[in-house]
Amino acid sequence: xxxxxxxxxxxxxxxxxxxxxxxxxxxxxxxxxxxxxxxxxxxxxxxxxxxxxxxxxxxxxxxxxxxxxxxxxxxxxxxxxxxxxxxxxxxxxxxxxxxxxxxxxxxxxxxxxxxxxxxxxxxxxxxxxxxxxxxxxxxxxxxxxxxxxxxxxxxxxxxxxxxxxxxxxxxxxxxxxxxxxxxxxxxxxxxxxxxxxxxxxxxxxxxxxxxxxxxxxxxxxxxxxxxxxxxxxxxxxxxxxxxxxxxxxxxxxxxxxxxxxxxxxxxxxxxxxxxxxxxxxxxxxxxxxxxxxxxxxxxxxxxxxxxxxxxxxxxxxxxxxxxxxxxxxxxxxxxxxxxxxxxxxxxxxxxxxxxxxxxxxxx
Amino acid sequence: xxxxxxxxxxxxxxxxxxxxxxxxxxxxxxxxxxxxxxxxxxxxxxxxxxxxxxxxxxxxxxxxxxxxxxxxxxxxxxxxxxxxxxxxxxxxxxxxxxxxxxxxxxxxxxxxxxxxxxxxxxxxxxxxxxxxxxxxxxxxxxxxxxxxxxxxxxxxxxxxxxxxxxxxxxxxxxxxxxxxxxxxxxxxxxxxxxxxxxxxxxxxxxxxxxxxxxxxxxxxxxxxxxxxxxxxxxxxxxxxxxxxxxxxxxxxxxxxxxxxxxxxxxxxxxxxxxxxxxxxxxxxxxxxxxxxxxxxxxxxxxxxxxxxxxxxxxxxxxxxxxxxxxxxxxxxxxxxxxxxxxxxxxxxxxxxxxxxxxxxxxx
Numbered sequence: 087x088x089x090x091x092x093x094x095x096x097x098x099x100x101x102x103x104x105x106x107x108x109x110x111x112x113x114x115x116x117x118x119x120x121x122x123x124x125x126x127x128x129x130x131x132x133x134x135x136x137x138x139x140x141x142x143x144x145x146x147x148x149x150x151x152x153x154x155x156x157x158x159x160x161x162x163x164x165x166x167x168x169x170x171x172x173x174x175x176x177x178x179x180x181x182x183x184x185x186x187x188x189x190x191x192x193x194x195x196x197x198x199x200x201x202x203x204x205x206x207x208x209x210x211x212x213x214x215x216x217x218x219x220x221x222x223x224x225x226x227x228x229x230x231x232x233x234x235x236x237x238x239x240x241x242x243x244x245x246x247x248x249x250x251x252x253x254x255x256x257x258x259x260x261x262x263x264x265x266x267x268x269x270x271x272x273x274x275x276x277x278x279x280x281x282x283x284x285x286x287x288x289x290x291x292x293x294x295x296x297x298x299x300x301x302x303x304x305x306x307x308x309x310x311x312x313x314x315x316x317x318x319x320x321x322x323x324x325x326x327x328x329x330x331x332x333x334x335x336x337x338x339x340x341x342x343x344x345x346x347x348x349x350x351x352x353x354x355x356x357x358x359x360x361x362x363x364x365x366x367x368x369x370x371x372x373x374x375x376x377x378x379x380x381x382x383x384x385x386x387x388x389x390x391x392x393x394x395x396x397x398x399x400x401x402x403x404x405x406x407x408x409x410x411x412x413x414x415x416x417x418x419x420x421x422x423x424x425x426x427x428x429x430x431x432x433x434x435x436x437x438x439x440x441x442x443x444x445x446x447x448x449x
Numbered sequence: 450x451x452x453x454x455x456x457x458x459x460x461x462x463x464x465x466x467x468x469x470x471x472x473x474x475x476x477x478x479x480x481x482x483x484x485x486x487x488x489x490x491x492x493x494x495x496x497x498x499x500x501x502x503x504x505x506x507x508x509x510x511x512x513x514x515x516x517x518x519x520x521x522x523x524x525x526x527x528x529x530x531x532x533x534x535x536x537x538x539x540x541x542x543x544x545x546x547x548x549x550x551x552x553x554x555x556x557x558x559x560x561x562x563x564x565x566x567x568x569x570x571x572x573x574x575x576x577x578x579x580x581x582x583x584x585x586x587x588x589x590x591x592x593x594x595x596x597x598x599x600x601x602x603x604x605x606x607x608x609x610x611x612x613x614x615x616x617x618x619x620x621x622x623x624x625x626x627x628x629x630x631x632x633x634x635x636x637x638x639x640x641x642x643x644x645x646x647x648x649x650x651x652x653x654x655x656x657x658x659x660x661x662x663x664x665x666x667x668x669x670x671x672x673x674x675x676x677x678x679x680x681x682x683x684x685x686x687x688x689x690x691x692x693x694x695x696x697x698x699x700x701x702x703x704x705x706x707x708x709x710x711x712x713x714x715x716x717x718x719x720x721x722x723x724x725x726x727x728x729x730x731x732x733x734x735x736x737x738x739x740x741x742x743x744x745x746x747x748x749x750x751x752x753x754x755x756x757x758x759x760x761x762x763x764x765x766x767x768x769x770x771x772x773x774x775x776x777x778x779x780x781x782x783x784x785x786x787x788x789x790x791x792x793x794x795x796x797x798x799x800x801x802x803x804x805x806x807x808x809x810x811x812x
Contacts, residue, residue, distance in 0.1 A: 097478065098475065111463065112638075149666050152666075
């Protein structure tokens, strides 16, 4: 079987150190080497999130961590604001609704970066929090988190700011404490270049103070108490924890350079696509968004009139690469190409070459 | 670093086909090969559970699947019976309580196999279900599921029978439909010999008919609708799904022989331990339980007077093997040794030899 490389925005090409760790024999989670890895990963992720608060590990996909945060930070009936402009911000709204919160949902055009005014417009007095999506993978937008957080903190100092950082952690600079973000989450199968199955929840001091018991398995209040001691309430995906430690050891000492490289890759992808006449999805009123409002997690392009997604997908597949289509409202109308996974220089050059070839063939 | 083999009742020594599968490159879950594996694993697990109903895969530990079942099958305020005689039956009671059910909890001696009468004694008229633990890993008991299920079905035909099969699936014969069991769950890091991180939920027809929406991430009602189509609602631990398929291909064609081997291993462990004067934990009124009421998942022995668990553990470790202590009420008072993982004949003989040496040294 020919090897097909993933140019999808998660799951992604695994980091070789992750693969090496995952090929090892089973380690028991109730042993000191496992506890040590667990603690090291919590510390390393806290550094990457930019928080002096707690990072908790959950054996779940990122969606499990989203629910844990909504359930742990807000009681049924409390009001939260959710600006929806893509599939993942929509998920925030769905979860908040399923858990019985009062959701002030703002439906904004998909692909449009949020503005502080749009977010504030959803926040009536008494709003307990706002659920944001930093990198909206479904549209390619990187929302201006610093501006939004500053505006929310100024106008609603008591509202908690909760951020989906699933595809911004290890891809765009993050500094939760400095920005005044109270809580965030991410998952293993994105910027950390691991398989799916492990989720991370970051809790600043205000979020920790507000934690309430929720359910059983996704109860952050309980997890915090045991994870402080290096334990986990239930059997964790310890193999992924060990793999996470191996990758963090390589990423953290040089995280800035890593982020710059990912950003440079993104600019290259857009240069190739826009150079061939493609329109980027991130835009406001038809005008392409500035590069800093496009997520390094993935480039997203509108499909040109008359070109079906399947033709683009298959042209990549014929060259040994898999890309992703649009999601939700953009399904069948866009495609996405991502170097989020492990792509050192030569492999990245190969991917750029494939992209150029595909465009030359199809356009 | 010397390799320490796991003689713990989960996590366990991995199946070599699992390790091979896990060493591979990342596969995207929204592709046909991944969907095919997903479907094959659901079918294979249904055969192992002995049900023509549905098996759903959740990215979670077994505890997540327990919560999904309690939340999906019972509404807050409904009454369920939970006979508690070990750490995992206690967990059923905790989950049911956390989710607002009315729990008829029976506290029975740990290590004592349940009787149908003990279970029926907890079931007042109107009881909506009973939460059972088939193999109580914390004590080494295999509860007589057939007798209990028959008695419950006869006396309370409308009550749902929900079973924790975490350490009985692939270790003891299971036949949910034939026994009249409505729902069950298990996890990847036990009899299937995979790493932790994937849970399985089996739903017979009555359980399917009663499913109600619950929460968001652990919502079986939603998972059933998408998994019927070979999809999953959220990014699954697809690497574990692929590994599960590889192991199932080897286990399923000869499952009876596999179960007999595990049962023979257990008898050998008890023969060695009891031959040296150790008392098995599974017992009723001081009389050791018959072999068929001891779980093949693990042998469990009381520690002899004056012998600390640490001495036993360290004697095994010095020989390259890790065993487990007692849990909950049995902590510091018992130890457990398990061949649940991948132990072909020669490796099993090595484990028996180590056990004999340890006992010769310490007793």
